[in-house]
Amino acid sequence: MAKEITPRAEDYSKWYLDIVKKAGLADNSAVRGCMVIKPLGYGIWENMKSVLDGMFKETGHLNAYFPLFIPKSFLSKEADHVEGFAKECAVVTHHRLMNNPDGSGVIVDPSAKLEEELIVRPTSETIIWNTYKDWINSYRDLPLLINQWANVVRWEMRTRPFLRTAEFLWQEGHTAHATKEEAINEAELMHEVYARFAEDYMAMPVIKGAKTDSERFAGAEETFTIEALMQDGKALQAGTSHFLGQNFAKAFDVKFATKENAEEYVWATSWGVSTRLVGGLIMTHSDDEGLVIPPKLAPIQVVIIPIPKPDPVITEHAEKIAAALKANGVRVKIDTDDQKRPGFKFAQYEMEGVPVRIGIGKRDLEKNVVEVARRDEKTKESISLDSVAQHVTDLLVEIQNNLFSKALAFRESHSSKVDNFDQFKEVLESKGGFIYAHWDGSAETEAKIKEETKATVRCIPNDAVEEDGVCVYSGKPSKRRVLFAKAY
């Protein structure tokens, strides 16, 4: 396996594409902007899904599935929503093909035009709230706590694998509540669930906060976000949770009878994370040698490699170690391929980000040891056969923690407080990262800062300290610093 990864320092964007390609995470497809997710990329997503699904169920949500298609007229029902979403999307206009009379293949059958065009869902609020109208009559039907795992399509012009693709995979929670307070609590709870997932599983530290008016989800009254910092100093919006007020209930006329038998509109939330998280994982931890995967999400956590190749004695030891690791709940693979040399395999698993590699050689076995190599720090040590299973099990925890610590240290060293616009621009240019600055709260100022620097308000952090200051751009008074960054 030739390495040929562009170093991050040389071209971060190219480095990212190299990792995606050489580690076998995704491929371009024949359809513009749509990627093929290869087994390793999908394996990481499967592990993410499995953890998140468990967290959703623990918090009382059930899964359901709603149609891929949305009647065009639905998109017009919520005014802000249509502005934000209805534009760049895949439109189904016909339902039949026919043989081309000239024999050259198939053409669209003009007689099979749909009465109303269907939109491939860019998000499902409209079709789901149209359904909830039938499901909700009384306070007894609330709260309704539903999640959907699905594919969605947004016709993006500039795409990058995982980070921005025309079709992507995601989950979207859609909940209905009797009171405003309960809906806000739900949106905050899922915000917290996302933050916990990002930090505890992806080892990716995040800043929790609220979006500004201009960055809010189309149709939401409040959007909570988790923002992570990538190695190139740009922010990644990694998950959002929206308090939708009664906007969709009003648009789709979803009312319920209260305990007091009054009639009220239902309160709503929605929240989602997507395959974009795989992009975030890559950009948070990987290095110039290839992918680095936090152990908790790694499809293979430990690979055992016979050196120089499998033989009965080595295989016996490999299987014993594998069995002990499996008993500890570790996902382990023995590489029994006898066509490839160990050096080739080392490079391959390094590229693919397997957290721990165990090399078993004849000479080591004579000394009753094996070689344990960790991917994150690229260090090796000899470990005695008797303790290797426990050692490696513990090491996986250590690697998980180390990746989080390193990412947190990077973020800390790339977070700056600035107090004027020259400093703002200077920091943004020199090292990028998160910039905490005072802002006057106006959309005009936000737009001008974006125009002049490409930096946006990522969020108003939950833990922002109340302090008097002046906006770095307008000089107007401000009560707290907000988080600025250039973003993906």
Add this chain to the structure above:
Amino acid sequence: MAKEITPRAEDYSKWYLDIVKKAGLADNSAVRGCMVIKPLGYGIWENMKSVLDGMFKETGHLNAYFPLFIPKSFLSKEADHVEGFAKECAVVTHHRLMNNPDGSGVIVDPSAKLEEELIVRPTSETIIWNTYKDWINSYRDLPLLINQWANVVRWEMRTRPFLRTAEFLWQEGHTAHATKEEAINEAELMHEVYARFAEDYMAMPVIKGAKTDSERFAGAEETFTIEALMQDGKALQAGTSHFLGQNFAKAFDVKFATKENAEEYVWATSWGVSTRLVGGLIMTHSDDEGLVIPPKLAPIQVVIIPIPKPDPVITEHAEKIAAALKANGVRVKIDTDDQKRPGFKFAQYEMEGVPVRIGIGKRDLEKNVVEVARRDEKTKESISLDSVAQHVTDLLVEIQNNLFSKALAFRESHSSKVDNFDQFKEVLESKGGFIYAHWDGSAETEAKIKEETKATVRCIPNDAVEEDGVCVYSGKPSKRRVLFAKAY
């Protein structure tokens, strides 16, 4: 919960729709032919997925994900395939909407017409084989064993929830092999996996066999099927596995270098099961009181109901029993709702097919017993508190086996050997079911029998005994009986 299920004897088709609706399995949607899968229906599908996914991984397959859209031209590349699939499908022609200048909502932006129309995948052979071209170069890249969980769309005119919907959820395996023999073995292996899943998990006995030329998958050289018998005497094709020969490799020019460095086309299989299985499960086991779910696939296997309502003593016992059941791996729910009466709850869980109900009442507790009711036989017995967890754990196994035995007995009593066409029609009319008859092997005869009786050859059973006979329709010689039935 009002019961109001149409009895099967009165109108089987209406009974089915009643079950789907009243048990809360699925709903109609605003989009023609697309259903909303509600939490109970989706919960069954999730359990099916989880078991099948495990079986696929055990047999060496990895999951991946390919685009939702297929360029129109791809469908013309494999001649038989386009004939069978390209016609009734959702066609994306535009990628943008715009505000209607008259202010009445959104319209399709005529300037955003795609150069080549995209088809929402009806199945993914074409887009996948177009990708495999890049993945396969040498025998070292083979076998390639990939599965995808996805949604697909076929623009069906007459739809029924789960059984036939415009959009449905499924898995599609797509494998590539160096030799014909290996590909046939793979198709047979997955055929066997499907049969094992149907019988061991769905408790639905199936006949394994091969499809005739006219019933074969478009583009396949051999289609293996599992055929189940529903309670109304009609067959359900529950899963198919295809040996595709080199057809798709040739259509997409996928060759590999052999060990001997010759260049050859790759051999292929594909295989799939879908949410149709949920329909099969409903129609195999349910009764006039509602849904019946085999325990292995039931989202809730045991429900514990306090009688007449929760109180501290009852709750304590309920939690103890629940904990003991959970320790045995049982999915259990305690119904703590104190707004509904036990009778209402009994009817609800009966409708929803929960395999076992445990009623805990004060008076029973004084005698140190609880009431255990099984959904399949609708019998009840008093079981001592000390042994209830083990008793119920064992009972779930018994119910699973009992459902299979009952379904098998039904199939046996609705399988007939017939030796002439009058008898064929008479049996088909009087009791329906599976008919084993001699057939001359010609597509003409098959078509005529279908035309005159609506029965089709479901399969040439794997275990068909070689015997000399004459075709029930043409009187021509035949070497074995094939399986006829009317089918969904």
